[in-house]
Amino acid sequence: KGIYVKDISALHNAIKNAKPGDEIVMANGDWNDVEIRFVGYGTEEQPITLKAETAGEVLIKGKSDLKLGGEYLIVNGLHFNTGYSPSSAVIEFATSRDTVANHSRVTHCVLKGFNKPQRNQTDLWVLFKGRHNELDHCYIAGKSNRGPTVRVDLEGNRNIKNYHKITNNHFGPRPPKGGPSAETIQIGNSYTSMAPSYTLVANNFFERCNGEVEVISSKTNFNEFRNNVFYKSEGSLVTRHGNYCTVDGNYFIGDENSEQIGGIRLIGTGHWVTNNYFYNLKGSIFRSPLAVMNGIPKSPLNRYIQVTDVVVAYNSWINCDAPLQFGVGSNIDQKEVLPASEIRSERPIRTLVANNLVYNDTGDAHPIVAHDSLDGITFKSNVIDNQGVSFPYESAFEQKDFSLSELDENLFIPTEGLPDVALYQGFEFDQITEDLFGNSRKGKNQVGAVAGKPERKPELMDLSKYGPDWYSLISQEKMPAQKHSVGSAAELETAVREAQSGDTILLTIDRYALETPLKIDKKLSIYSKGEKKATITYNGPSKTPLFEMNPKGELVLESVILEGNSENYAFASLEENMSSLYNLEVTNAEITSFDYVLKGYKHSFSEYNQFKATLIKDCNNGIELAAEDDDKGDYNAENLLVTDCRFENVSRNVIDYYRGGYDESTVGGNLVVTNSSFINCGAQEEDGILINTYGIINVAISGNTFKNNQVKMVARLWGAKNNSHSDNVIENSGDLVVEQNLPLKLMY
Amino acid sequence: KGIYVKDISALHNAIKNAKPGDEIVMANGDWNDVEIRFVGYGTEEQPITLKAETAGEVLIKGKSDLKLGGEYLIVNGLHFNTGYSPSSAVIEFATSRDTVANHSRVTHCVLKGFNKPQRNQTDLWVLFKGRHNELDHCYIAGKSNRGPTVRVDLEGNRNIKNYHKITNNHFGPRPPKGGPSAETIQIGNSYTSMAPSYTLVANNFFERCNGEVEVISSKTNFNEFRNNVFYKSEGSLVTRHGNYCTVDGNYFIGDENSEQIGGIRLIGTGHWVTNNYFYNLKGSIFRSPLAVMNGIPKSPLNRYIQVTDVVVAYNSWINCDAPLQFGVGSNIDQKEVLPASEIRSERPIRTLVANNLVYNDTGDAHPIVAHDSLDGITFKSNVIDNQGVSFPYESAFEQKDFSLSELDENLFIPTEGLPDVALYQGFEFDQITEDLFGNSRKGKNQVGAVAGKPERKPELMDLSKYGPDWYSLISQEKMPAQKHSVGSAAELETAVREAQSGDTILLTIDRYALETPLKIDKKLSIYSKGEKKATITYNGPSKTPLFEMNPKGELVLESVILEGNSENYAFASLEENMSSLYNLEVTNAEITSFDYVLKGYKHSFSEYNQFKATLIKDCNNGIELAAEDDDKGDYNAENLLVTDCRFENVSRNVIDYYRGGYDESTVGGNLVVTNSSFINCGAQEEDGILINTYGIINVAISGNTFKNNQVKMVARLWGAKNNSHSDNVIENSGDLVVEQNLPLKLMY
Numbered sequence A, B: 001k002g003i004y005v006k007d008i009s010a011l012h013n014a015i016k017n018a019k020p021g022d023e024i025v026m027a028n029g030d031w032n033d034v035e036i037r038f039v040g041y042g043t044e045e046q047p048i049t050l051k052a053e054t055a056g057e058v059l060i061k062g063k064s065d066l067k068l069g070g071e072y073l074i075v076n077g078l079h080f081n082t083g084y085s086p087s088s089a090v091i092e093f094a095t096s097r098d099t100v101a102n103h104s105r106v107t108h109c110v111l112k113g114f115n116k117p118q119r120n121q122t123d124l125w126v127l128f129k130g131r132h133n134e135l136d137h138c139y140i141a142g143k144s145n146r147g148p149t150v151r152v153d154l155e156g157n158r159n160i161k162n163y164h165k166i167t168n169n170h171f172g173p174r175p176p177k178g179g180p181s182a183e184t185i186q187i188g189n190s191y192t193s194m195a196p197s198y199t200l201v202a203n204n205f206f207e208r209c210n211g212e213v214e215v216i217s218s219k220t221n222f223n224e225f226r227n228n229v230f231y232k233s234e235g236s237l238v239t240r241h242g243n244y245c246t247v248d249g250n251y252f253i254g255d256e257n258s259e260q261i262g263g264i265r266l267i268g269t270g271h272w273v274t275n276n277y278f279y280n281l282k283g284s285i286f287r288s289p290l291a292v293m294n295g296i297p298k299s300p301l302n303r304y305i306q307v308t309d310v311v312v313a314y315n316s317w318i319n320c321d322a323p324l325q326f327g328v329g330s331n332i333d334q335k336e337v338l339p340a341s342e343i344r345s346e347r348p349i350r351t352l353v354a355n356n357l358v359y360n361d362t363g364d365a366h367p368i369v370a371h372d373s374l375d376g377i378t379f380k381s382n383v384i385d386n387q388g389v390s391f392p393y394e395s396a397f398e399q400k401d402f403s404l405s406e407l408d409e410n411l412f413i414p415t416e417g418l419p420d421v422a423l424y425q426g427f428e429f430d431q432i433t434e435d436l437f438g439n440s441r442k443g444k445n446q447v448g449a450v451a452g453k454p455e456r457k458p459e460l461m462d463l464s465k466y467g468p469d470w471y472s473l474i475s476q477e478k479m480p481a482q483k484h485s486v487g488s489a490a491e492l493e494t495a496v497r498e499a500q501s502g503d504t505i506l507l508t509i510d511r512y513a514l515e516t517p518l519k520i521d522k523k524l525s526i527y528s529k530g531e532k533k534a535t536i537t538y539n540g541p542s543k544t545p546l547f548e549m550n551p552k553g554e555l556v557l558e559s560v561i562l563e564g565n566s567e568n569y570a571f572a573s574l575e576e577n578m579s580s581l582y583n584l585e586v587t588n589a590e591i592t593s594f595d596y597v598l599k600g601y602k603h604s605f606s607e608y609n610q611f612k613a614t615l616i617k618d619c620n621n622g623i624e625l626a627a628e629d630d631d632k633g634d635y636n637a638e639n640l641l642v643t644d645c646r647f648e649n650v651s652r653n654v655i656d657y658y659r660g661g662y663d664e665s666t667v668g669g670n671l672v673v674t675n676s677s678f679i680n681c682g683a684q685e686e687d688g689i690l691i692n693t694y695g696i697i698n699v700a701i702s703g704n705t706f707k708n709n710q711v712k713m714v715a716r717l718w719g720a721k722n723n724s725h726s727d728n729v730i731e732n733s734g735d736l737v738v739e740q741n742l743p744l745k746l747m748y
Ligand SMILES: [Ca+2]
Pocket: A180, A181, A182, A183, A212, A214, A217
């Protein structure tokens, strides 16, 4: 017991000799480039443990990973920190196809920002194989490269009926990836969607898990999702493939300001959705609080199985917009453009919606949205307080007048006036014995997720309940931000290099002449101190940027004039190794004489690019975010906002924003161009389109002036998606065209 | 207890008042046109029983059915006899969608020939719904209309995880239907193929269950097939949809003379095939003893899921032809003619074949057949005695020399020289603890289904072990056949009407002049007594047949001359209500001056139509078996054999034999035309084809002479199927064409 090891060879030696009951203790400090292979055979009573000398003070760094194989192994207290896996997973419950781990556990560990150098390089952070393994009390955040954060694999009989448990973890923020394959948890895949899985995901906190449309993608059978908190996570819990899953007692907490935060999206057969609490969710259609999808007739394995035999009972929706949506994804109107095997024409059948509760502070005109007929859905004993506002399908929910009170942060329960509605006794409803809080429903049963006021608050927002006990997010806080005044080009360069993330740099003289790029790899604000804008001239080599946007670079630039030499760039991402996203906010600036204003290279990604009240003039190219040309659904920026700007004499790629590959479930790409003018642009535009938005889902072009632009089209919008235009003045600039359906490559 | 009832209203009254433990006794005798609704709520200790006064002497007749609803019900000793269901099932474990039966049992009953009037009218004989129901010790035989004999339904959550038991039944002969939907047992369907079923089919005897290619079609998950005997049944046990089924300890007994008798055909994931015994099977490809299929990439729900994670262990193949076939159904070569979604290009993967045994009295050149690459299959510790004959993929099976002895009828086990091969220990092989006979493998484990000689014989062919104890097949035997000499037309008519099935009628005078059809509804032989052929002239109305083939009519006609009036028919089925098949054998006859020689109407079906050494002359039409024009895979005859015949001056439809609708798994339609001549025929043939065989799978045209037939083609054969021609002499009769791929309608 207590075998103390200081390096990887001692560690592997200890592992080799470990007997049931042994505890191997890794010395505190940095462990660089370690590929830990933890193979051993413990017993239920006497597992073999690998633990940190002090929990959290063993730092795994560099090209490192951990693979487990054998029986009854425990890993405790490791901190994966600034590095990445040299293999396809950081932590894997297998060392080879045949040597999987069983009955093993990774607990009280941290994985943070352990990203592959580039977002297209795929890995998993935790890969489950074998059976009866656990991931619990871990903090896992910041994955930005391709691949789910946690995946359960079921290929091979060793990996089915796995009964894995993923519990009490804190899944911290995962930034949007800009394309698919960025789930927080994925259980199986379409090729194993027939496998019995029995994975349990319970009591976890999912905080802003924004990687893609699916926070959890359940793709196998008999999985259970219980008592998790989904906090402002821009995605949904989706039963994507597989059937007979249980979604019980979860909290879905939204935000007025985000339409991206979803709830539960259902595909397939036999799921039970009970005792869930939905609050303040504003997502719609695919991201509705409850999205029950349409299926494809005789669906291919990797598409949409019809919803049948689903039960939705005893859930509460509080102040959500249009919370219950059925037939989501119905696209019969696309028959002409999509192959028959893509037409979701099969509406939900044999589906029961009973004993649910909806409450709206302000009446909702559409609490139930039917994208197809509701004739396959039976509504029983559902209650709504819609403030008297009537709505379609009113027979589905009985209007009642009751009131709520706040039990806890983000948690409202009915306290007064909830009528004693006769509950519907569906098949096996006798097995729904507890409510959202795990309290017995007996004797006080009622509609909705909560049966009576509980004795104790659930304290769902108490973050100390989730993740490792040794790891406090509060301790991670940054030093207070500082301001740096710079009076020369050299001072500016030094300040950019040495400032702390969050600092501000003030430009105090009129002109700074730079010859080399400024590397932006942290959060920085740069602006002119006085009323007059300072000028930065950049004479660096051709194709180099004045501002080189690095991973995690966040630049706010205000009241500055940028001048190039017509061969170099104002802003660009790195050409490679963009392991994380960058953000850019430019206000009240003038940008002239560059080859490119902004160039986003392939595999780079920005969450926000904003240009406001800025003049862009005499450049060869404008803003180009169109390097993801694989047509696999990836794209270079989540948001591009152009407001109150003036583009003058920009020869091509004035705005070029591209997303290729048809994937109807993604909502990504947001372009707003408003109150701006475009004059004498596009002279050398090869595509003939001034603002090229091919494949971008959300486009709003309004209040702009287009004058004397030498193009065929100002823009070609995608009518079937959320593309719109209004109040534009177009003069000698071609047309603004809307096409209902654009031809797109299918991704799968 | 013991509530005695004599009619249906008393029965329903007794049911209404039944309490747990009650026994309702149906009086012996005929119960005509009774729709029994047995709804009640018994308990495990005190079920409610419905039983015959004397088992087997309660005869259910007419338009009758039995539906059960409730809990713990037992039905015992009924005999369903000469009638048919007015509903979609004869026995159903439900009375409505919501009122299903649970924990209920139908035992010691007989269902025989309880067919709907016409084969296209669909029903089930036993329809399972609910959970935990049983069908045991029943004798069920002779279904000839459309629909599986027994089906388990899983639509709706009440019907999943059903744990039904189908045990100890005797499934007697089911004749070929001539098209799909004639399984003996079907469990679920493609739309419920994701549902957990857990149906057990055990200890049954399947005797000549020849309805279609699937004797059992398993279409849901976790079903078990144990210790059944498949005796000369022309079809296979197929895991058609659904996954993770167990096929353990079954006997598959074949026949040298039939290539239709199959074994196990596998589609999908996770099936375990263990301890099975295959004897004397001659089926190939889809009907091989073991057919492991290729799948379709991302298969639609109703097509072919790839085989993955399948285990085939401890099975024995004794004197089977090419017993192990992999990649069955591979049709990459049909890419040009079939849609991509029909191309089975995905070969089996992660599949293990271990500890199996093959024995061949005569060496087999191809004990393993690879229709695609075997690279996804692992072979371990398999043994073959192939009499030293080498074969492809020889590394998969080790050649050893050992000998067998006959333990029991149709049952051979290795007794001498079986080497002590090191058994392969696959994942979870420790759970294969017993052999074919249920004896422990411990201490005497070896390859193959049998681990050591058992103390007792299994007596699998002892039919008294299956079906009701009161029902003996021997008692069903017929009276001895008689001969009737007929000296006038009237005597002939009387003899045909009054003869017993199996009797013979001798024509003693030269000429019989008939004005009305002879109804053939039993087995009859008719022939001329002397050397000289008697003549039957038929002057009945136009479009009526001299011989009206009724359900179960079997006519053997020899040495007779038939003469019509050019407007009537020699032979025809009934126009409707062909509830069962007919057979026809014509030898040494002359058939002249009819409108049709043979006309098979829609929904009629014949297993054998044979014309031998017969002259067919001066008829408007010849043999037409082409009335199934729905293109759903149905056809009018299983076999049409024309040998040593002469067709002269037959204007059209000389031979017209049709099957429409593409269904690659069916082998049906067999045409042999040999050693015959066709002279001056086809003058009015609209299709331009003399012998029209569109869609027929097996066609052999050989040794014939075609002379002066006014057609474009003698025949157009289907190259991709088993169509062949040889040694024909063709003169002034168009071409005999072979097309590799005929355009066909997809059926699904
Ligand atoms: Ca996804």
